[in-house]
Amino acid sequence: MSSIRLGIVGLGRLGKIHAMNIAKHIPGATLTAACSIVEEELEFATNKLGVEETYLTYEEMVNSPNLDAVCIVSPSGFHTEQIRLAMEKGLHVFCEKPIGLEIADIEKTIEIIESHPDQVFQLGFMRRYDESYQYAKEMVDSGELGELTVIRCYGIDPSSGLESFVKFAGASNSGGLFADMSIHDIDLVRWFSNKEVKRVWAIGKNAAYPELDEVNELETGAAMMQLEDKTIAILVAGRNAVHGYHVETELIGTKGMLRIAAVPEKNLVSVFNEHGVVRPTSQHFPERFQEAFMNEMKEFISCIKEKRQPEVSAFDGLQGTKVAIALQQSIDTNQIVELHN
Ligand code: NAI
Numbered sequence: 001m002s003s004i005r006l007g008i009v010g011l012g013r014l015g016k017i018h019a020m021n022i023a024k025h026i027p028g029a030t031l032t033a034a035c036s037i038v039e040e041e042l043e044f045a046t047n048k049l050g051v052e053e054t055y056l057t058y059e060e061m062v063n064s065p066n067l068d069a070v071c072i073v074s075p076s077g078f079h080t081e082q083i084r085l086a087m088e089k090g091l092h093v094f095c096e097k098p099i100g101l102e103i104a105d106i107e108k109t110i111e112i113i114e115s116h117p118d119q120v121f122q123l124g125f126m127r128r129y130d131e132s133y134q135y136a137k138e139m140v141d142s143g144e145l146g147e148l149t150v151i152r153c154y155g156i157d158p159s160s161g162l163e164s165f166v167k168f169a170g171a172s173n174s175g176g177l178f179a180d181m182s183i184h185d186i187d188l189v190r191w192f193s194n195k196e197v198k199r200v201w202a203i204g205k206n207a208a209y210p211e212l213d214e215v216n217e218l219e220t221g222a223a224m225m226q227l228e229d230k231t232i233a234i235l236v237a238g239r240n241a242v243h244g245y246h247v248e249t250e251l252i253g254t255k256g257m258l259r260i261a262a263v264p265e266k267n268l269v270s271v272f273n274e275h276g277v278v279r280p281t282s283q284h285f286p287e288r289f290q291e292a293f294m295n296e297m298k299e300f301i302s303c304i305k306e307k308r309q310p311e312v313s314a315f316d317g318l319q320g321t322k323v324a325i326a327l328q329q330s331i332d333t334n335q336i337v338e339l340h341n
Contacts (some may be wrong), residue, residue, distance in 0.1 A: 001305050004092075007033035007053070007061045009082060010073035011041035014096065017286050018071050021294050023049040029301045035061040058082055062089045069094065069120075069304060071297075076101055076175055080109040087116045094300045096124040098183050098324065099317030101175045106321060110314045120303045122296070122310040123317045125187045127247075129295035132260050133188070136251065140192050145253030148193055148231050152250040153185035156238035158283060162209060162219070165239055169215045177218040178202065178331075179324040181237040186323045187316060188249060189235075195227040196341045197323045202330040208240050223327050228341075235327075244281035245288055264288065 006029055008019050015036070023031040033053035034045035045051040055061040058078075062070065062085050069092035072082050080100040086093045093113075100106040113121045127133050139145060157165075178186075190196065204221035206212045212219050220238040227233060249260040266280040266287070282288040303310050319341065326337040 001028075003028055003030045004301050004304050005030050005032040005066055005068045006071055007031075007035065007055075007064065007067045007069075008045075008071040008073060009035040009058050009061065009078075010075070010096075011036045011038070011045060012073070014286075015073035016041075016044070017293055018073055018297065019045060019049055019051075021297055022071065023051070025294055026297050026301055028305065029297070032066050033061050033064055059085065062086055062091065067091055069300075072096060076179070080105045083109050083121070084112050087112050087119060087121075090116075090119065092120040092300075092304050094122045094124065094297070097187075097317065098175060098179050098321050099123055099314060100321060101179060103318070103322060103325065106314075106318045110318060113314050118307070120300065120309060121314055122300045122303065123312050123314065124296065125184065125191075125312045125316065125320075126289055126292040126296045127184050127188060128191060128312055129299065130289060130292040133249075133292075136249075136258055136260055137192065139258065140251060140253070144256065145251055145258065146255030148251060148253045150232045150234065150250070150252040151189050151192060152234045152252075153182075153188060154236045154246055154248040155181050155185050156220075156236065156241040156246040157181065157285075158245050159208070159240045159242050160283070162239050165217075166209050166212060169212060169217045175324065176216075176328045176331075177204070177221045177237050177239070178223070178235075178327040179321060181239075182221070182223070182235050182327065183320050183324050184247075185235050185237070185249075186320045187312075189225070189227070189233045190316065190319060192251060193227055193229075193231050193233075195229050195231060196319065197225050197233070197326075197339055198228050198341075199226040199336060199338050200224070200323065200326045200330055201336045202327040203334075204331055218331070221327075221331065223330070225323070244283045245285055246281075247285075247288060261288075 042054040072095040202223040204218040225233040271278040
C-alpha cells in the first residue's frame with residue numbers, strides 16, 4: 001500500500017511534535033498538508049518539514065483531494081466539529097485528547113464516527129502506548145497484582161509553564177484542570193481496572209497564583225473516586241511541579257503493588273555534588289512521552305493499512321470527559337457527584 005497522506009490541524013506545543021513525527025519518523029506516512037491560524041507555523045511546516053499544502057482554515061484543508069487522514073491537534077473546543085467534518089469527507093481521524101468538552105456534542109460525534117466504520121478513529125491517549133504503562137498493564141491483566149484495590153495517579157505540569165498559563169488562561173478554553181490534565185489519569189484508571197467510575201469528590205487550591213481564582217482555573221486539584229466494583233482511585237492534578245514534569249501512577253492489588261515513575265527520572269544519571277545525590281528529572285511532556293507519541297501514531301497508520309480499529313476508542317473519550325465534568329461539578333458545588341454510565 002502506498003504512503004498514507006495526512007493533514008494536520010494545529011501546529012502549537014503538541015502539533016509541532018506530531019507534525020515532525022509524521023514527516024520524519026513514522027514509516028508509511030507522509031505529512032501532505034498543514035493548517036494553522038498562525039502564518040509562521042505554516043512557514044515552519046513548508047520550510048522545515050517539506051509540507052506541500054498549507055491552509056489557514058480547516059474546511060479548506062479537508063477539501064484537499066490529496067489526503068487520506070487528518071491529525072487534529074487544535075484547541076480542545078474545536079475537536080468534535082473537526083472530527084465530524086473529516087469523517088464526512090471520508091478521511092481517517094487521529095484526534096488529540098479530550099475528544100470534546102460537552103457530552104451531547106461528543107455523543108453526536110460518536111454517532112457520526114460509528115456511521116463510518118471503515119474509517120479509522122483514534123484518540124490521543126498516548127500513555128497507553130508508553131512502554132512502562134504497557135508493562136504494568138500486562139502485569140495487571142495476568143493477575144500478578146491480584147485484585148486492584150487502589151489506583152493513585154499524579155499528573156503535575158512543570159511550574160515553568162505556569163506563568164504563561166496564568167497569562168493566557170481564559171483566552172482558550174482548556175475545559176478546566178480535570179478535563180485538561182486528569183483526563184489521561186482518568187483513562188488510565190478505566191484502562192487498568194476495566195471498570196467505570198461511579199462516584200467522585202474533588203477539591204482544589206490556588207496558592208502560588210491566587211489570581212487563577214478569578215478565571216475559574218485551578219493550580220492544584222485532587223479527587224477521590226469510587227469505581228463500580230468499589231476500587232478506590234485517587235487523582236492529584238497540578239500545574240506547579242518545581243522539579244519538572246511529574247506523572248506518577250501507583251497500583252495496589254491484593255497480591256502486590258507497583259509504581260510507574262515514582263521519581264520522574266530523565267535518564268540513568270546520578271549527580272554527586274554539594275546538593276547531595278541528584279537525579280535529573282524529565283522537564284516536559286514531549287520529553288517524557290516522546291516514544292509514546294511515536295508509538296500511537298505508528299498504531300494509527302497500521303490500523304489504516306490493516307483495516308482495523310485501535311484499542312482506544314471514541315467511547316473511551318466520552319467516558320473520560322464524563323468523569324472530568326463530574327470532577328469539575330464537584331469542585332463547583334462542593335458535593336460528591338454520582339455518575340450514571
Ligand atoms: P497550542 O495552543 O499550543 O496550539 C494550538 C494550535 O491550533 C496552534 O497552531 C493554532 O494556530 C491552532 N489553531 C487554533 N485555532 C485554530 C483554528 N480555528 N483552526 C486551525 N488551527 C487553529 O495548543 P496545544 O498545547 O498544542 O494543544 C492542542 C491540543 O492538544 C489540545 O486539545 C490539548 O488538550 C492537546 N494536548 C495533548 C497532550 C497530550 O499529552 N496528549 C499534551 C498537550 C496538548
